Every structure is written in C-alpha cells, then in structure tokens.
Amino acid sequence: MREVISIHVGQAGIQVGNACWELFCLEHGILPDGHMPEDKSLQDDDAFATFFSETGSGKHDLQKGAMFMAGLTLLQSLRVALTGAKFALDRFKIPQQHASSFINMVHNPMELATFTGMAIMTITALIWKSENAKKCFKWFAAFTNVALCCSFILLLIAFKSGGQMGNLTFYYWTIVFVSFIYGLNVACVMNVGSDHASFFNVGIPLSGIQVSVYYYVFTKLAERYNWSNVSYRIIYWQLVIAIVISAVSAMVWIAVAFVSTGNGGGSAGGGSLSELGKAISPILMGVVGMGGIYAFYPAIAPYKLTDVGTGYTIDLVVLFVSAVPGILIVIFCLNTKGPDQPWKDSATKWWHFTWLLAIPHITAMILCLCALHYPGSRVASSIKSSGALVGLITVTLKFCEEGLKAVSYAGGGKQDGGNVSSFNAFLSQGLMIILAFTGDGYLKTYSKYEHDRSKWPTKDFGTLRSICYWIGSGVSEACKSVKSSFTTNVRCKVLGKSEALLIVYEDQEF
Incomplete structure (x- = not known):
C-alpha cells in the first residue's frame, strides 16, 4: 500500500x-x-519520498510560500529609503540638491545594521547545535517576521511625526533599526527554509518590480486627479503596502512554526559547516556574483558612463531583467530539475556550467574600469558614446549576478543542514557590503582627479602599484564613511549647517 x-x-x-x-x-x-x-524501489528523488511527511505535502507548499513572502518583504525598507528618497526629501523639507548626501547618510548605516543582524544570527546558529535549536529557529523566524512588520509600523509613525518639518533623525534611526531586523530575518529564514531558498531569492527582485509599478500608477493617478501633497502620500501608502505584505509574511511564518514538527520541511538549526565542502561550488558562485556587484552598479554602470536620463531608462530595464534568472530557477526546482539538490550527486553536474556566467560578469566590470581609467581609448569612447552599449554592459552585469546568486541560494540550501544555507547568505552578503563600501570610497577618490588628468595620482606607477593605490584609497575612504555613518542630528549633517542655523519657524521652508 x-x-x-x-x-x-x-x-x-x-x-x-x-x-x-x-x-x-x-x-x-x-x-x-x-x-x-x-x-528498495523508491529513490531519494522519488515524488513520494519528496512529498511524504507527517503533515502531508501542504507543509512544503506552505514553506515555499513563506520563503517567497520573506523575499518579497525583505527589501521593502530599502525601497522606501532609497527609491523614495526624492519624496522623503520633500516631506522633511530638504532641498533636492542634497539628495546624494541624504542617500549616503541613510544607505551606509542600513548596510552596516543589516550585516550586524546577519552576523549575530549566523553565529548563533553555528554555536547552538542542540536538537532544541531546530524548533527554536522556526520560532525565531516567525518572531523576526513579526518584528519586521512592527518595525514597518514604527517607520510609518516616524515618517508622520514631527509636524510640517518632520523628525528626520527619528526617521533615520528607525530605518537603521528596520535594517537590523531585516539582517536577523535573512539569517533565520535561510536557516529554516533552506530547502526552498530559490523561492526566497525570486521574491527579492519581484519586490523591486512591485514598488516601481506602484510609483508609476500612483504618480499617474496623482497627475490625473490633481492630488496635493504627493510626496507625503506616496511614501505613506508605500509604507502601508509594506506593512500589509510583511503582516501576511508574518502570519505565514507563524503557521510554518506551528505546523512544522521535529525537523520540519527544512533544516532549521541543523547540520554544521562540515557539509560546506559539498556545496563549495554554488557558494563560490554567490561570492563571485554578489561580491562586487554594488561596487559597480548603479554608481558606475550606468550613471558614471552615461547621462542621468539614459541611466534611469537602463535601470528600469535592469529591474525587470534581473527577475528572470530567479523565476527560471524556481521553474526548474518545481520540476525537480533545479540546483536544489545535494551537489555531491551527478544530477547537479550540469549546474556547474553556471560558472560560465562569471565570464561576462567579470568582463563587464573590466570594461567599466577601462572606460574610467583610459578615457581616450577606443573602448572607452565606444562605451560612453553609446547608451545601448552602456545598457548592454549594465544588464549583463546584473543579469549574470542574479543568475549566479539564484543557483547559489538554491544549491547551497539543499545540503544537510540549514547552517550551510545561512552561512552562504552571510558570506555573499557580507562581501557585497564590504566591497560596496570600498567601491564607494574608490569612486570618491577617482572623482577628485577625474577632470584634471595632470594630477592623476598613478600616472608614474606600474600596474601592481596602481592597483594597490586604488584599493588602498577605496578602503581608506570606506573606513571614513563607516566612521561618519551614524549621527544624532541628520538634518545638520545632510545640510552641512550648524544646529543654531536650523532654528526656523514651523511654516518656514528651506
């Protein structure tokens, strides 16, 4: 029977x-x-073996849905802080010319807070290896999802508070707090739902599409019906939508915690890094793909290589194209042909060919550096004179990164134990944050000499010494950026004014 x-x-x-x-x-x-x-007729990949459990196949479907909702929820705070920065400036009465300063002030501590949250939970998972940890991590995942929803509510309160001028410092620190919870959440859900990490990955780019569609629809409706105070309303309702999405995610994760028993459908808190060797290939894919992406995108490609209008158009194309690899991997996984299998088996041997994506990925980075450092070369001239070529480089950079990441998350998540999956996410995300800060520091140094080549710092250097100089300058600027990332008076820091000069009447605007 x-x-x-x-x-x-x-x-x-x-x-x-x-x-x-x-x-x-x-x-x-x-x-x-x-x-x-x-x-003996049943194999590990048999459909019966795959879906049989004490609570039936519904548990697996529930966890897939939970992982997807976690991915969809995760970057909502980042979308509010960065995508909505232009509107937030209007709400807090900050002139638009300070946009880049405001974005850096918000983005840098967000990344640091995220990294801290991930580090705490990943280290906890590696240290706490008792059988009880498996059950506890399911409840940790549920708790962090509930906390994420509550933090969005707090962010809405921070956005509304402070009267006409707003309380910018309260808003800033709330975003930092949300990012810390987001870091805890990433490590937890990747530990608990490691078997279905591909669903988590596909939700992340789809959240970007969701936010962009929301902005487009809202602005069109505002134009048609002549709505007032659009900058305030668009962020307000974006936060409301984020609260609803995170609330649904929290409820699903609570259901996962209740339904799952024993080892559940995932590998919560289980396993150890002894399984790391079985997934070294997909883990390194994530490191290569995600590691340097934000050192180049979007600051260099597209915006340093073309004008703002063309760059914005390229960004929209990237937004939709970046969702394709994750969707394809999920389709493969649903049909039991995906990389979400133990990588010690021959069934995954073809997925090693994903490494081919690293070739155009790294080539795109090299082309960006050539365009910056050799502006008189034929390659640089061809790139900067063609918006289509800049678009191709940018899309290639991001598409290959998403492809490598999708295979990495799915492959790293299917080993024996969720610790491998959470460590995979922590390693790739951590390197991405470090290189993003370094890339930002490099760009600051480059900008000092960009328009005066007579003072170019490495014109008499050899290749190795030049590389060391630019890396060293990037690290030095990154350390300064980290040191100055946190403040108790954001308005003064953004505007570059002393607190005494910011005493204004309630109805006064800058």
Whole structure:
C-alpha cells in the first residue's frame, strides 16, 4: 500500500489521528518517512519520498510560500529609503540638491545594521547545535517576521511625526533599526527554509518590480486627479503596502512554526559547516556574483558612463531583467530539475556550467574600469558614446549576478543542514557590503582627479602599484564613511549647517 489518507478535525482529532498513525506504523513496520523497510524501489528523488511527511505535502507548499513572502518583504525598507528618497526629501523639507548626501547618510548605516543582524544570527546558529535549536529557529523566524512588520509600523509613525518639518533623525534611526531586523530575518529564514531558498531569492527582485509599478500608477493617478501633497502620500501608502505584505509574511511564518514538527520541511538549526565542502561550488558562485556587484552598479554602470536620463531608462530595464534568472530557477526546482539538490550527486553536474556566467560578469566590470581609467581609448569612447552599449554592459552585469546568486541560494540550501544555507547568505552578503563600501570610497577618490588628468595620482606607477593605490584609497575612504555613518542630528549633517542655523519657524521652508 502506497497511500494512507487521514482526515483530522480539531485539536482532539489531530491527537487521535497521530496516535492511530503511530500504532499503524508499529503494527505494519512502516518507517517514519512512510516507506516499508523492504521497499528498495523508491529513490531519494522519488515524488513520494519528496512529498511524504507527517503533515502531508501542504507543509512544503506552505514553506515555499513563506520563503517567497520573506523575499518579497525583505527589501521593502530599502525601497522606501532609497527609491523614495526624492519624496522623503520633500516631506522633511530638504532641498533636492542634497539628495546624494541624504542617500549616503541613510544607505551606509542600513548596510552596516543589516550585516550586524546577519552576523549575530549566523553565529548563533553555528554555536547552538542542540536538537532544541531546530524548533527554536522556526520560532525565531516567525518572531523576526513579526518584528519586521512592527518595525514597518514604527517607520510609518516616524515618517508622520514631527509636524510640517518632520523628525528626520527619528526617521533615520528607525530605518537603521528596520535594517537590523531585516539582517536577523535573512539569517533565520535561510536557516529554516533552506530547502526552498530559490523561492526566497525570486521574491527579492519581484519586490523591486512591485514598488516601481506602484510609483508609476500612483504618480499617474496623482497627475490625473490633481492630488496635493504627493510626496507625503506616496511614501505613506508605500509604507502601508509594506506593512500589509510583511503582516501576511508574518502570519505565514507563524503557521510554518506551528505546523512544522521535529525537523520540519527544512533544516532549521541543523547540520554544521562540515557539509560546506559539498556545496563549495554554488557558494563560490554567490561570492563571485554578489561580491562586487554594488561596487559597480548603479554608481558606475550606468550613471558614471552615461547621462542621468539614459541611466534611469537602463535601470528600469535592469529591474525587470534581473527577475528572470530567479523565476527560471524556481521553474526548474518545481520540476525537480533545479540546483536544489545535494551537489555531491551527478544530477547537479550540469549546474556547474553556471560558472560560465562569471565570464561576462567579470568582463563587464573590466570594461567599466577601462572606460574610467583610459578615457581616450577606443573602448572607452565606444562605451560612453553609446547608451545601448552602456545598457548592454549594465544588464549583463546584473543579469549574470542574479543568475549566479539564484543557483547559489538554491544549491547551497539543499545540503544537510540549514547552517550551510545561512552561512552562504552571510558570506555573499557580507562581501557585497564590504566591497560596496570600498567601491564607494574608490569612486570618491577617482572623482577628485577625474577632470584634471595632470594630477592623476598613478600616472608614474606600474600596474601592481596602481592597483594597490586604488584599493588602498577605496578602503581608506570606506573606513571614513563607516566612521561618519551614524549621527544624532541628520538634518545638520545632510545640510552641512550648524544646529543654531536650523532654528526656523514651523511654516518656514528651506
């Protein structure tokens, strides 16, 4: 017999049903996974083996949905802080010419807070290896999702508070707090739902599309119906939508925590880094793909290579194209052909060819550097004179990164234990943050000499010494940026004015 149908009604029904099932297994010698000991026909990738569990296949579907919702929720705060920066400036009465200063003031501490949250939870998972940790991490995941929803509510309060001028410092520190919770959440959900990491990954770019569609629809409606105070309303309702999405995610994760028993559908808190060797290839894919992406995108490609208007158009194309790799990987995984399998098996050998994406990915980075450092060369002239070529370089850079990341998350998540998956996310995200700060520092140094080549700092240097200089300058500027990232008076820092000069009447605007 291959199938037993059990229908439980109410808590008592569930208890009776579980007791009957245990008795049935004992009487007939059925193993806990539903197999007969003498049945050798079933393989690890058999559909019955894949979906059989104490609570049925619905548990797996629930966890897939939970991982997708976690990915969709995750970057909502980043979308508010960065995508909505222009509107936030209007709400807090900051002149638009200070936009870049405001974005840096918000973005840098967000990244540091995220990294701190991920580090705390990843280290906790690696240290805490008891059997009880498996159950606790499911509740940690549920708690961090609830906390993320509550932090969005707090962010809405911070955005509304402070009267006409607003309380910018309160808003700033709330964003930092949300980012810290987001870091905790990433590590938790990747630990608990490691088997379905591909669903988490596909939700991240889709959240960007969701926000962009929202902005487009809202601005069109505002133009048509002549709405007033658009800058305030657009962020307000964006936060409301983020709260709704995060609330749904929190409810699904609470359901996962209740439904999952024992080892559940994932590998919560299980395993150790001894399994790391089995997934070294997909993990390194994530490191190569994600590591340097934000050192180049979007500051260099497209905006340093073309005008703002063309760069914005390229950014929109990238937004939609970047979702394609994640969607394709999910389709493969749903059809049991994806990289979400133990990488020690021959079934995944073809997925090693994903490394081919690293070639155009790194080539695009080299072309960006050539365009900056050799502006008189034919390559640089061709790139800067063609918006289409800049677009191709930017799309290639981001598409390859998303492809490598999608395979990395799915492949790294299917090893024995969720710790490998959370470590994978922490390693790639951590390197991405470090190189993003370094890239920003490099760009600041480059900008000092960009328009006066006679003072070019490495004109008499050899290749190796030049590379060391630019890396060293980037690291030095990055350290300064980290040191100055946190403040208790954001308005003064952004405007570059002393606090005494900011005493204004309530109805006065800058």
